[in-house]
Structure formats: structure tokens, C-alpha cells
Amino acid sequence: MRKNYVIIVGGGSGTRMQSAIPKQFMLLNGLPVLMHTLTAFSQSNTRPTIILVLNNRLKSEWEQLCIKYSFDVPHIIVEGGDTRFHSVQNGLSHIKQLSEPIKPTYIAVHDGVRPLVSKEIIDYGFQQIGRHRALITAVSSKDSVRIKESGDTSRAVDRSTVFLVQTPQFFSAEILFEAYEQTYSDTFTDDASVVEKKGYPIQILPGDTRNIKITFSEDLLFAEVIMKSLAND
Ligand SMILES: Nc1ccn([C@@H]2O[C@H](COP(=O)(O)OP(=O)(O)OP(=O)(O)O)[C@@H](O)[C@H]2O)c(=O)n1
Numbered sequence: 001m002r003k004n005y006v007i008i009v010g011g012g013s014g015t016r017m018q019s020a021i022p023k024q025f026m027l028l029n030g031l032p033v034l035m036h037t038l039t040a041f042s043q044s045n046t047r048p049t050i051i052l053v054l055n056n057r058l059k060s061e062w063e064q065l066c067i068k069y070s071f072d073v074p075h076i077i078v079e080g081g082d083t084r085f086h087s088v089q090n091g092l093s094h095i096k097q098l099s100e101p102i103k104p105t106y107i108a109v110h111d112g113v114r115p116l117v118s119k120e121i122i123d124y125g126f127q128q129i130g131r132h133r134a135l136i137t138a139v140s141s142k143d144s145v146r147i148k149e150s151g152d153t154s155r156a157v158d159r160s161t162v163f164l165v166q167t168p169q170f171f172s173a174e175i176l177f178e179a180y181e182q183t184y185s186d187t188f189t190d191d192a193s194v195v196e197k198k199g200y201p202i203q204i205l206p207g208d209t210r211n212i213k214i215t216f217s218e219d220l221l222f223a224e225v226i227m228k229s230l231a232n233d
Pocket residue numbers: 009010011012013014015016017024053080081082083084085087088111112113114213214215
């Protein structure tokens with residue numbers, strides 16, 4: 001018997017998108033981005049308990065959208081924080097409070113604005129996390145890679161040693177709880193960087209180049225095209 005959760009972070013303000021509508025609520029193929037994301041987890045075989053982190057000011061708008069789109073995927077809403085780190089921290093505090101003392105417990109953390117995550121990646125990550133305690137999904141660079149050096153110069157690096165990190169990221173609950181007790185640092189760009197700071201090694205699972213993060217307005221167009229191609233697969 002094990003317990004699985006996913007914390008879906010949707011507490012950001014989408015400054016790079018520069019849109020009046022929060023990007024997590026923008027329509028992708030006729031449905032708000034976040035609904036695609038929650039649906040992917042609810043349709044996985046693992047079906048983790050979904051904790052959705054949202055800013056309080058967006059909560060009632062989200063509830064209206066759920067009614068409008070007859071969206072009935074079960075989820076628990078938790079208040080967002082000032083940064084992604086603080087939003088995840090709030091999600092973890094909620095899980096701690098819920099805790100049924102079930103062990104082992106596994107927690108995935110996923111960006112609400114990665115709506116194209118596949119059921120296969122979700123299930124594979126939850127399956128593999130039983131053997132490793134910190135697992136992330138990542139893809140290789142299809143471009144050549146260079147590191148900036150001091151001054152105007154740069155240096156080529158072997159791209160097989162570099163990965164572009166995605167979510168979901170999967171963890172044993174106890175190490176994620178411990179890691180998120182640390183004081184915030186702006187080097188914490190994802191959950192792996194928080195857990196790594198505590199000294200835990202991070203394993204990499206193959207991600208999917210189609211699992212893009214909606215960051216800029218053109219990403220919604222790319223996502224529409226990817227969705228169409230996935231539907232034709
Ligand atoms: N305080 C924050 C900041 C970010 N996020 C979430 O973390 C994910 C990845 O962040 P990003 O793409 O950077 O989203 P925003 O912070 O909304 O965008 P921007 O950086 O352009 O403002 C998003 O699902 C976002 O909602 C969050 O839950 N709480």
C-alpha cells in the first residue's frame with residue numbers, strides 16, 4: 001500500500017506571457033490550460049491525489065471555469081506563494097496536514113502550465129520512484145551547447161552531458177519535506193535544485209520534447225500544433 005500525490009503549481013502571475021488572462025486559464029484547444037494538466041494526471045493509471053496551488057485572487061475565477069466547462073476532476077486547492085518554491089512549500093504543508101500515516105508516500109511536482117504531459121511519463125515516474133528517491137524528467141539539447149566565459153568569450157561543451165529539465169519531478173515524501181524546510185534561495189529554480197542542496201542525488205528519466213512549458217504567447221500556438229499531432233498518433 002502506498003500513497004501518491006501530485007502538487008500542480010499554478011500560483012504564478014505569467015509576467016512573460018504579458019496577457020490580461022492568467023496563462024494557466026488561457027484556452028488551449030477550447031479548454032483552459034490547467035484543465036488539460038489536471039486531466040492528464042486523472043487519466044493516468046496512478047491517479048495521484050491532486051493538490052492544485054492557485055493564488056487566492058484566482059480561486060473564484062477557477063471555480064467559475066470549472067462550472068462553465070463541467071470540469072469534475074477531483075482536486076484540492078491550496079493557496080499560492082510568492083515564488084514557485086513557496087507555492088510548492090504550501091502544497092507540501094497541506095499534504096502534511098492531510099497525512100493519513102501511509103508509508104511509503106510519493107509526491108510528484110508538476111508545472112500547471114505544462115498541459116501536454118503524457119500519462120506514460122506520469123505512470124513511469126511513479127513506478128520508478130520506488131527504486132530511486134529523487135527522479136526528474138529531462139530532454140537532451142538538439143542544438144549545440146556553449147558556456148559563457150568571462151568577457152565576450154564562450155566555450156563549446158559536450159551536449160551529451162547537458163539536460164534540459166522538465167516536470168513532473170518525483171520524490172519520496174520524506175526527502176521532499178526535508179528539502180523544503182530550507183531557507184529560500186534564488187538558485188532554487190525547480191524541485192530538484194532544492195532536494196540536491198540537501199545532498200540527495202537526482203536521477204534523470206527521459207522527458208518528452210512535446211511536454212513544453214507555456215511561457216510566451218507563441219508557446220500556446222506550438223501547444224495547439226503538438227496536441228493535434230498527438231491526436232493523430
Ligand atoms: N509564485 C509562483 C510562481 C510560479 N508558479 C508556477 O510555477 C510554474 C512555472 O513557472 P512559470 O512558467 O515561470 O510561471 P509564472 O511564474 O506564472 O511566469 P513568469 O515567470 O513569466 O511570471 C507555473 O505553473 C506557475 O504557475 C507558482 O505556482 N507560484
